[in-house]
Amino acid sequence: xxxxxxxxxxxxxxxxxxxxxxxxxxxxxxxxxxxxxxxxxxxxxxxxxxxxxxxxxxxxxxxxxxxxxxxxxxxxxxxxxxxxxxxxxxxxxxxxxxxxxxxxxxxxxxxxxxxxxxxxxxxxxxxxxxxxxxxxxxxxxxxxxxxxxxxxxxxxxxxxxxxxxxxxxxxxxxxxxxxxxxxxxxxxxxxxxxxxxxxxxxxxxxxxxxxxxxxxx
Amino acid sequence: xxxxxxxxxxxxxxxxxxxxxxxxxxxxxxxxxxxxxxxxxxxxxxxxxxxxxxxxxxxxxxxxxxxxxxxxxxxxxxxxxxxxxxxxxxxxxxxxxxxxxxxxxxxxxxxxxxxxxxxxxxxxxxxxxxxxxxxxxxxxxxxxxxxxxxxxxxxxxxxxxxxxxxxxxxxxxxxxxxxxxxxxxxxxxxxxxxxxxxxxxxxxxxxxxxxxxxxxxxxxxxxxxxxxxxxxxxxxxxxxxxxxxxxxxxxxxxxxxxxxxxxxxxxxxxxxxxxxxxxxxxxxxxxxxxxxxxxxxxxxxxxxxxxxxxxxxxxxxxxxxxxxxxxxxxxxxxxxxxxxxxxxxxxxxxxxxxxxxxxxxxxxxxxxxxxxxxxxxxxxxxxxxxxxxxxxxxxxxxxxxxx
Numbered sequence: 330x331x332x333x334x335x336x337x338x339x340x341x342x343x344x345x346x347x348x349x350x351x352x353x354x355x356x357x358x359x360x361x362x363x364x365x366x367x368x369x370x371x372x373x374x375x376x377x378x379x380x381x382x383x384x385x386x387x388x389x390x391x392x393x394x395x396x397x398x399x400x401x402x403x404x405x406x407x408x409x410x411x412x413x414x415x416x417x418x419x420x421x422x423x424x425x426x427x428x429x430x431x432x433x434x435x436x437x438x439x440x441x442x443x444x445x446x447x448x449x450x451x452x453x454x455x456x457x458x459x460x461x462x463x464x465x466x467x468x469x470x471x472x473x474x475x476x477x478x479x480x481x482x483x484x485x486x487x488x489x490x491x492x493x494x495x496x497x498x499x500x501x502x503x504x505x506x507x508x509x510x511x512x513x514x515x516x517x518x519x520x521x522x523x524x525x526x527x528x529x530x531x532x533x534x535x536x537x538x539x540x541x542x543x544x545x546x
Numbered sequence: 547x548x549x550x551x552x553x554x555x556x557x558x559x560x561x562x563x564x565x566x567x568x569x570x571x572x573x574x575x576x577x578x579x580x581x582x583x584x585x586x587x588x589x590x591x592x593x594x595x596x597x598x599x600x601x602x603x604x605x606x607x608x609x610x611x612x613x614x615x616x617x618x619x620x621x622x623x624x625x626x627x628x629x630x631x632x633x634x635x636x637x638x639x640x641x642x643x644x645x646x647x648x649x650x651x652x653x654x655x656x657x658x659x660x661x662x663x664x665x666x667x668x669x670x671x672x673x674x675x676x677x678x679x680x681x682x683x684x685x686x687x688x689x690x691x692x693x694x695x696x697x698x699x700x701x702x703x704x705x706x707x708x709x710x711x712x713x714x715x716x717x718x719x720x721x722x723x724x725x726x727x728x729x730x731x732x733x734x735x736x737x738x739x740x741x742x743x744x745x746x747x748x749x750x751x752x753x754x755x756x757x758x759x760x761x762x763x764x765x766x767x768x769x770x771x772x773x774x775x776x777x778x779x780x781x782x783x784x785x786x787x788x789x790x791x792x793x794x795x796x797x798x799x800x801x802x803x804x805x806x807x808x809x810x811x812x813x814x815x816x817x818x819x820x821x822x823x824x825x826x827x828x829x830x831x832x833x834x835x836x837x838x839x840x841x842x843x844x845x846x847x848x849x850x851x852x853x854x855x856x857x858x859x860x861x862x863x864x865x866x867x868x869x870x871x872x873x874x875x876x877x878x879x880x881x882x883x884x885x886x887x888x889x890x891x892x893x894x895x896x897x898x899x900x901x902x903x904x905x906x907x908x909x910x911x912x913x914x915x916x917x918x919x920x921x922x923x924x925x926x927x928x929x930x931x932x933x934x935x936x937x938x939x940x941x942x943x944x945x946x947x948x949x
Contacts, residue, residue, distance in 0.1 A: 340564060342564065342568065342931060342935055343935075344726060344728075344932055344935040344936060344939060345726065345727040345728075346724060346725065346726055346727070347712060347715055347718060347725040347726065347727050348720075349718060349719050349720030349721055349725060350720065351715075366945065368945040368946075379922075398882060449716070449872070449873070450872075451716070453715030453716060455715060455727060456945065457945070458935075458939060458945050458946075458947065459945065459946045459947065460568065460935055460938060460947045460949055461946065461947065461948050461949065462567060462568070462571070462948070462949040464564075464567075465563075465567070480560075481560075482558075482560040482561065482564060484564070
């Protein structure tokens with residue numbers, strides 16, 4: 330095995346940018362999804378997770394939330410919130426997944442898809458601008474990694490689990506990738522890769538990862 | 547006044563450490579805020595807290611106030627109302643006066659900072675003096691349905707800025723410049739929001755003669771039609787048929803506002819035959835607002851129109867279950883059935899209040915979620931972070947910025 334490169338803890342803070350684009354119906358949403366930037370799709374599938382991480386281990390995406398609360402299309406909302414984001418390696422993949430559910434609905438129920446929401450209930454497309462910087466912490470073994478994850482901010486943990494996988498398109502989370510490449514413990518890396526982070530709150534996720542790392546230390 | 551380290555007790559030390567790290571990225575830059583008043587109003591209140599904290603973090607910040615006579619501020623008041631969507635008749639003379647005052651300020655003010663941050667329309671003309679530095683326009687007003695002549699007039703200036711900032715997505719449309727969403731915030735260490743002892747709360751409840759033998763449903767707002775106090779009474783009456791409770795409508799500032807006095811009279815008339823409705827015209831008393839919110843069972847904000855509605859965040863911060871209208875910035879603060887209940891009508895408000903009074907465990911859970919939601923999203927520390935990121939964004943156009 331080559332020399333161990335330290336795991337550098339990064340953090341990311343985000344600022345929300347307004348696109349000024351809004352959807353008034355499912356048909357509008359389908360059209361806009363075609364051209365809206367990936368950072369907007371990312372924002373609306375991950376915002377709830379960041380802003381309401383304490384409330385629910387299975388946060389809905391904004392599209393599902395809007396369809397349910399503004400259009401009362403419960404079945405469509407359920408289909409949208411059931412989209413398994415962990416199965417996608419890229420934001421464009423998620424975009425296609427959401428568009429496909431909306432297109433199926435529009436084909437089956439064209440009148441309902443064209444129904445316009447009440448004024449004030451429109452869906453506003455936003456996007457996330459991420460600022461990534463080193464947090465000042467690093468680790469060079471699994472015990473140090475567990476210590477670092479225990480004290481990392483939610484933003485830092487969030488970056489290594491969600492953001493680097495999708496926005497930087499690394500394919501997996503940073504923690505399992507580092508263990509595989511630097512510690513060489515494939516079994517441990519696989520165990521960490523199997524976690525579906527979308528079904529945990531951030532604090533549960535932190536606890537689970539630390540437990541697995543401590544057991545292996 | 548609280549120091550930045552004092553906030554670590556509320557947010558955790560890592561949040562403060564992150565603020566220090568990103569502030570370092572602005573080393574050498576200075577920011578000049580400009581607004582139209584040093585005291586009174588939400589913008590001055592925010593700048594009074596933000597400017598010292600930014601300086602403490604090492605982001606060199608100044609704050610200047612433009613000068614203008616009564617006539618100028620009468621015009622800007624009309625602008626304000628027109629942006630909010632109420633029809634205002636503006637004459638050629640009004641627009642000329644706005645320009646003359648703006649240019650007089652331009653001639654006398656120092657506007658050579660790295661970043662010039664203009665708050666609201668009053669100082670907007672200053673952007674004509676823009677050089678190579680960066681300029682931001684912060685709109686604190688709901689501009690979702692502005693009067694066209696006023697908005698078109700302002701747009702000629704807005705387009706000269708590098709970025710604009712709004713409090714809610716619905717407050718703006720598409721523009722050629724970058725637009726950011728930054729919500730206002732509450733200060734958890736202020737008199738209105740800090741923890742209170744039981745003795746302090748008892749003292750307030752005694753002072754204002756508010757009995758505590760029944761669940762207390764409270765709305766704290768000016769006596770203003772847009773806050774719909776009469777609608778709150780109607781909702782309470784529907785609740786009262788099934789659940790015994792008391793309604794408190796508390797607010798200040800009505801005495802010098804002719805319409806406010808009229809609304810207050812209508813509220814008193816509607817409340818007069820029910821001893822369980824308390825109508826309280828209060829002086830400015832932040833500790834009293836704090837105590838009343840903390841002693842309430844359910845807090846209501848049944849506004850018909852709202853800017854951002856920070857009273858909702860204040861209530862949520864105290865862990866209270868909230869029933870609020872889905873208007874203005876309120877849906878950003880309340881996720882329906884997660885961190886409170888949203889309503890669209892008197893019936894909806896009544897139903898939600900009844901649900902919360904009848905299910906204390908559910909109400910408690912919503913209140914706890916609400917407090918965490920505010921901790922994560924509506925405290926002054928988040929506001930500081932977003933200001934710093936906004937300043938950094940002026941030097942980076944990409945969506946993922948490596949610092």
